[in-house]
Amino acid sequence: MGLLDYFRSRRQNTAAIAKERLQILVAHERGERSRPSYLPMLQKEILEVIRKYVAVDQDAVTVTLEQDDNREILELNIVLPDRSEPTTGSGFVAVR
Amino acid sequence: MARIVVVTSGKGGVGKTTTAASFATGLALRGNRTVVIDFDVGLRNLDLIMGCERRVVYDFVNVINREANLNQALIRDKRCEELFILPASQTRDKEALTKQGVGAVLDELSETFEYIVCDSPAGIEHGATMAMYFADDAIVVTNPEVSSVRDSDRMLGILASKSRRAENNQNPIREYLLLSRYSPSRVKQGEMLSVEDVQEILSVYLLGVIPESKAVLNASNRGVPVIFDNESDAGQAYADVVGRYLGEDLPHRFLDIQKKGFLSRLFGG
Numbered sequence: 001m002g003l004l005d006y007f008r009s010r011r012q013n014t015a016a017i018a019k020e021r022l023q024i025l026v027a028h029e030r031g032e033r034s035r036p037s038y039l040p041m042l043q044k045e046i047l048e049v050i051r052k053y054v055a056v057d058q059d060a061v062t063v064t065l066e067q068d069d070n071r072e073i074l075e076l077n078i079v080l081p082d083r084s085e086p087t088t089g090s091g092f093v094a095v096r
Numbered sequence: 097m098a099r100i101v102v103v104t105s106g107k108g109g110v111g112k113t114t115t116a117a118s119f120a121t122g123l124a125l126r127g128n129r130t131v132v133i134d135f136d137v138g139l140r141n142l143d144l145i146m147g148c149e150r151r152v153v154y155d156f157v158n159v160i161n162r163e164a165n166l167n168q169a170l171i172r173d174k175r176c177e178e179l180f181i182l183p184a185s186q187t188r189d190k191e192a193l194t195k196q197g198v199g200a201v202l203d204e205l206s207e208t209f210e211y212i213v214c215d216s217p218a219g220i221e222h223g224a225t226m227a228m229y230f231a232d233d234a235i236v237v238t239n240p241e242v243s244s245v246r247d248s249d250r251m252l253g254i255l256a257s258k259s260r261r262a263e264n265n266q267n268p269i270r271e272y273l274l275l276s277r278y279s280p281s282r283v284k285q286g287e288m289l290s291v292e293d294v295q296e297i298l299s300v301y302l303l304g305v306i307p308e309s310k311a312v313l314n315a316s317n318r319g320v321p322v323i324f325d326n327e328s329d330a331g332q333a334y335a336d337v338v339g340r341y342l343g344e345d346l347p348h349r350f351l352d353i354q355k356k357g358f359l360s361r362l363f364g365g
Binding site: 012013014015016018019021022023025026029030033 | 241242245246249250253283286287288289290293296297298
């Protein structure tokens with residue numbers, strides 16, 4: 001490695017790192033912002049109802065909201081303790 | 097009816113007051129009757145940047161509390177006929193800005209002014225919320241730096257949801273990006289986010305790019321908005337910003353490294 005290469009390799013493209021970090025962060029934070037405020041409460045109440053009948057863990061219920069152009073998909077994912085397979089995608093589709 | 101423009105950013109120290117001062121001055125220099133209001137109650141600085149700190153008698157909070165009327169509190173700029181400054185209070189706290197009080201003052205100003213420029217404090221607390229609540233347009237001042245870009249994105253979210261326009265289901269606030277402290281040479285070396293990078297992340301209309309410039313500190317030292325320094329790069333960039341805001345189609349300047357002549361290289365320019 002020549003002397004020139006030595007100096008070149010020391011100069012990193014930090015702007016590219018900054019851009020990548022920001023793109024990931026901003027996408028994540030926008031997702032959080034657009035979540036309806038009732039989601040955490042909904043998740044908590046669903047968990048309480050399920051726990052009346054089945055002993056499930058605190059983190060057994062996940063509620064996610066996905067959006068595309070003409071609809072929002074509210075996906076409910078419940079992991080039941082006896083079966084190893086989660087019941088996925090059993091949810092409702094809300095069209096807005 | 098006046099157009100209300102908020103100059104905001106989230107992050108502090110990115111150039112909000114510099115921008116508010118030059119933008120308001122630029123509008124007034126083109127013959128528009130303009131008032132610029134300092135919303136940073138407790139930490140006022142617009143008066144210093146505008147060079148009228150020794151002429152402050154009454155302030156924004158005095159007007160809200162009806163301890164003075166608007167004519168007593170407004171300071172007419174000495175260099176520009178159509179420009180007025182409404183300074184912030186230095187002694188009260190930000191809670192003195194009530195939504196009702198601010199709304200009433202803006203309504204009264206709307207009767208006689210064409211543009212009302214609101215210089216927002218940093219952060220997303222009460223003062224900043226009040227500065228943006230009534231806005232028609234927002235200039236989001238951003239530096240090409242990670243924390244500033246992130247805060248600007250946060251601010252754009254708040255502008256879209258917590259304004260009078262959002263609450264009344266009116267057309268949303270018009271959002272403009274102003275990138276300041278831009279250094280083309282550092283961008284070229286891969287050390288700084290480029291205009292394109294920031295635009296790609298924030299996806300907001302680019303109102304202008306203000307280059308990192310010695311003229312900005314020299315201007316604030318003297319209490320003269322940098323737009324008056326029409327020989328400087330920053331002054332010219334702000335003049336372009338005002339033109340673009342008013343609908344002129346102007347190319348962006350100062351995005352490339354300024355070539356220095358032999359003499360300026362020798363003596364430092």
